[in-house]
Amino acid sequence: xxxxxxxxxxxxxxxxxxxxxxxxxxxxxxxxxxxxxxxxxxxxxxxxxxxxxxxxxxxxxxxxxxxxxxxxxxxxxxxxxxxxxxxxxxxxxxxxxxxxxxxxxxxxxxxxxxxxxxxxxxxxxxxxxxxxxxxxxxxxxxxxxxxxxxxxxxxxxxxxxxxx
Numbered sequence: 001x002x003x004x005x006x007x008x009x010x011x012x013x014x015x016x017x018x019x020x021x022x023x024x025x026x027x028x029x030x031x032x033x034x035x036x037x038x039x040x041x042x043x044x045x046x047x048x049x050x051x052x053x054x055x056x057x058x059x060x061x062x063x064x065x066x067x068x069x070x071x072x073x074x075x076x077x078x079x080x081x082x083x084x085x086x087x088x089x090x091x092x093x094x095x096x097x098x099x100x101x102x103x104x105x106x107x108x109x110x111x112x113x114x115x116x117x118x119x120x121x122x123x124x125x126x127x128x129x130x131x132x133x134x135x136x137x138x139x140x141x142x143x144x145x146x147x148x149x150x151x152x153x154x155x156x157x158x159x160x161x162x163x164x
Contacts, residue, residue, distance in 0.1 A: 004024035006090045015018035017138040018057040021071040035060035046128040048135030059132035063125040070109030075133040103128040
């Protein structure tokens with residue numbers, strides 16, 4: 001089991017748009033296993049590849065006992081009126097802010113065997129699918145905050161003991 005270290009706010013890889021994964025190789029299989037191992041630490045709902053320092057389009061999720069991964073995912077559908085979720089991020093530890101997300105989401109992607117798959121979720125799973133897709137696009141949830149909340153969030157980030 002390899003639980004990888006999470007990259008923190010300020011690390012340039014978190015602002016990097018991930019490259020397509022491409023065909024499965026031993027390195028990609030190892031990446032998927034590392035993502036799955038890393039997301040299974042208690043309290044984690046999702047981990048994107050760039051959060052463990054790999055700028056590829058892959059993430060793992062762990063919500064309500066549903067554990068899985070997607071390679072080259074696409075957020076293909078969202079539904080409902082956006083609502084505020086109390087959202088946090090492993091790359092911005094110990095901070096939670098109201099973030100507007102759709103309450104329902106559907107993502108498609110590939111598995112290691114090359115087959116296509118989809119993940120559909122409501123609530124926290126929908127939030128996680130949107131959050132992880134943002135990571136793969138080089139975007140942190142802080143950029144989605146309303147102006148006043150973002151100003152407060154950035155002040156808290158600067159005061160955080162982990163901020164460099």
